[in-house]
Amino acid sequence: MTVIFSKKCELAVQAVLFLSIKEIKQVWTAEEISKEMMVPKEFVSKMLQILTDSGIVGSKKGKSGGFFLAKSPADIRLVDIVKAIDGMEVFETCVLGFPGCSSDNPCPVHDKWGKLRDDAFKMLSEETLEEFKEKTTKKIESLKS
Amino acid sequence: MTVIFSKKCELAVQAVLFLSIKEIKQVWTAEEISKEMMVPKEFVSKMLQILTDSGIVGSKKGKSGGFFLAKSPADIRLVDIVKAIDGMEVFETCVLGFPGCSSDNPCPVHDKWGKLRDDAFKMLSEETLEEFKEKTTKKIESLKS
DNA sequence: ATGCTTATTGACAATAATATGATTTTTAAA
DNA sequence: TTTAAAAATCATATTATTGTCAATAAGCAT
Numbered sequence A, B: 001m002t003v004i005f006s007k008k009c010e011l012a013v014q015a016v017l018f019l020s021i022k023e024i025k026q027v028w029t030a031e032e033i034s035k036e037m038m039v040p041k042e043f044v045s046k047m048l049q050i051l052t053d054s055g056i057v058g059s060k061k062g063k064s065g066g067f068f069l070a071k072s073p074a075d076i077r078l079v080d081i082v083k084a085i086d087g088m089e090v091f092e093t094c095v096l097g098f099p100g101c102s103s104d105n106p107c108p109v110h111d112k113w114g115k116l117r118d119d120a121f122k123m124l125s126e127e128t129l130e131e132f133k134e135k136t137t138k139k140i141e142s143l144k145s
Numbered sequence C: 001a002t003g004c005t006t007a008t009t010g011a012c013a014a015t016a017a018t019a020t021g022a023t024t025t026t027t028a029a030a
Numbered sequence D: 001t002t003t004a005a006a007a008a009t010c011a012t013a014t015t016a017t018t019g020t021c022a023a024t025a026a027g028c029a030t
Helices: A007-020 A030-037 A041-053 A078-085 A110-125 A129-144 B007-020 B030-037 B041-053 B078-085 B110-125 B129-144
Strands: A057-060 A066-069 B057-060 B066-069
Touching (some): A007 A041, A007 A066, A030 A041, A030 A066, A030 A129, A041 A078, B007 B041, B030 B066, B030 B129, B041 B057
């Protein structure tokens, strides 16, 4: 089961976090990223291509090409990645799956879930990747062992 | 994309909420429930069978048979249904998909997500279906129009 | 007892999500 | 200018989820 975000989104977040702790504009190939994140190369490049289209990541074709962050980590928030890969649906749909859930016609947990959803949105949009750098470095370091 | 819970779980919750606002021990066939919830009959009976195994719902075969709540609504919490259908994984896994996420080896949002996850768990376990009755009735009424 | 109605069970089809592979295009370096 | 490396694109395979069907077993009413 997916935990809120799709596997695609999870991988995209991981790959961007990887890029965020490297020198800006330095390029990394899909293969290098795939090795460090331990996911298939093709999956990495597919996700990074989507993020390239949405301007978060940049790419350079040909020899000595690769992917790099198109913006400073201080200008990227996790929610940008979620938006690009999964869209905002997760923040809009009824958690119990009822049709037409709204404050006029709420499901039994509508109000409480609304608050949680807002908190989740905040979590993903308040901090930038810059502020995550230290934690990100530690986490990605730990993947190697 | 699944919004936290699987479709199976969503439907199971809806079906149990349906039963919770009816007279206790009164039986409803899978077909009746499926019509009111606007989902396929077979899907309803499959989910209710799982819930029968876990003791939340009771069933009666044969003519004038059907499904009914096996306990009082005051003894059922949404989390019981989630547990029976999807399991508790959603409350245990890293939201960003990192392996081995823990307080010793946290992902960048581990602490914040942990709090949110606890709140979600509380939301599903603090109140019983008894306390939802009024809201449930309104919501299910609204599905007919 | 008989037949109808219902849950139960297991198989299976359809769809969506995930993962992989092959080909093409672009680019830089030799 | 040739070659190799890399993204980009298109196609395919695999897996998981969701939804449907058919056969069976059980129980009620007549």
